[in-house]
Amino acid sequence: MISIKDLSKVFSPNGKNSIQAVNGLSLDINKGEIFGVIGYSGAGKSTFIRLLNRLEDPTDGQVIIDGENITALRKNELRLARQEIGMIFQHFNLLWSRTVRDNIAFPLEIAGVPKQKRMERVDELIGLVGLTGREDAYPSELSGGQKQRVGIARALANNPKVLLCDEATSALDPETTNSILQLLVDINEKLGLTIILITHEMHVIRKICHRVAVMEAGMVVEQGDVLEVFLHPKTEVTKKFVEQIMGDTEQEDALHLLANQFTTGKVVRLHFVGEVTNQALISKLSKQFDVEVNILHGKITQTQKGAYGSLFVHMDGKKDEISNVIRYITSTSVEVEEIDHA
Numbered sequence: 001m002i003s004i005k006d007l008s009k010v011f012s013p014n015g016k017n018s019i020q021a022v023n024g025l026s027l028d029i030n031k032g033e034i035f036g037v038i039g040y041s042g043a044g045k046s047t048f049i050r051l052l053n054r055l056e057d058p059t060d061g062q063v064i065i066d067g068e069n070i071t072a073l074r075k076n077e078l079r080l081a082r083q084e085i086g087m088i089f090q091h092f093n094l095l096w097s098r099t100v101r102d103n104i105a106f107p108l109e110i111a112g113v114p115k116q117k118r119m120e121r122v123d124e125l126i127g128l129v130g131l132t133g134r135e136d137a138y139p140s141e142l143s144g145g146q147k148q149r150v151g152i153a154r155a156l157a158n159n160p161k162v163l164l165c166d167e168a169t170s171a172l173d174p175e176t177t178n179s180i181l182q183l184l185v186d187i188n189e190k191l192g193l194t195i196i197l198i199t200h201e202m203h204v205i206r207k208i209c210h211r212v213a214v215m216e217a218g219m220v221v222e223q224g225d226v227l228e229v230f231l232h233p234k235t236e237v238t239k240k241f242v243e244q245i246m247g248d249t250e251q252e253d254a255l256h257l258l259a260n261q262f263t264t265g266k267v268v269r270l271h272f273v274g275e276v277t278n279q280a281l282i283s284k285l286s287k288q289f290d291v292e293v294n295i296l297h298g299k300i301t302q303t304q305k306g307a308y309g310s311l312f313v314h315m316d317g318k319k320d321e322i323s324n325v326i327r328y329i330t331s332t333s334v335e336v337e338e339i340d341h342a
């Protein structure tokens, strides 16, 4: 649905302080998906997302949304095209002298929607984003989360095909962040809206994205399904982001040492991907088999595409029974890795 081809942006191209913020970036984004772009400060994320609706003009390359080449549009054509690309911002960008209702009505006024229709649409949007009762408040009277809800309603006013989110939760506390992320998921599911978001926080990617691209120095260095990227991060920068969620991989060396302390039984690492929950499996093992199962360490986390993570487990009992347990686990979707120990 969105095709980005060789997109580049150089600031001050002729000056000695010339900066290549985006460098030959290509991506394809599917209709109806939540696509996350993650990168550290300065990676070029903001510039990239602003190129998608031409808040910045590219130096090179193309952005094609639903067959329309955004990069080739003239100013007046761009105004119309932008009605189909909603955007929300880290600092909300609301009009402070207008009420909630009038902020949301603003893009409808610009689009020339008649008053009666405008009012009906605003009421609908207020319900959708959960701001019923706050219609006449001014932005200064709202919490951060409520302000972002106004931003979302305003961005959705003209029924866009795409919603761009520029660090939309970075100014919010963790709880409010969760409620705004949940709202984005609801909107994605209810309206089938394609969402592109940029962030420097991996938990935002984990919670709501279907696919992710990792940006570094203006380029996409890795991309794929969120689960796949979490499971098999290839680049150093991606590994660092995964560590934000799963902890340091150096810990694993310590766990291998720990495994060596057991003189009986077996230490295994169970890899969970998808539906099977750790709780159900572990309790089943203890009930069905004559073995003692102890969790040494582990972390399971939930993504939009299912759970993933791993547990280090020590199993003690008769050798044959332990083999039965391992055979049983292997028959589920959980992978078993045997850890060598003395």
Ligand SMILES: Nc1ncnc2c1ncn2[C@@H]1O[C@H](COP(=O)(O)OP(=O)(O)OP(=O)(O)O)[C@@H](O)[C@H]1O
Pocket: 011, 012, 019, 020, 021, 039, 040, 041, 042, 043, 044, 045, 046, 047, 048, 200
């Ligand atoms: N308007 C501008 N003029 C000149 N340089 C710019 C401009 N906007 C961004 N840059 C530079 O482009 C590079 C990428 O910046 P950008 O803001 O896109 O990165 P980012 O990944 O969004 O980082 P952050 O999260 O800190 O905003 C940086 O070196 C920045 O200084």
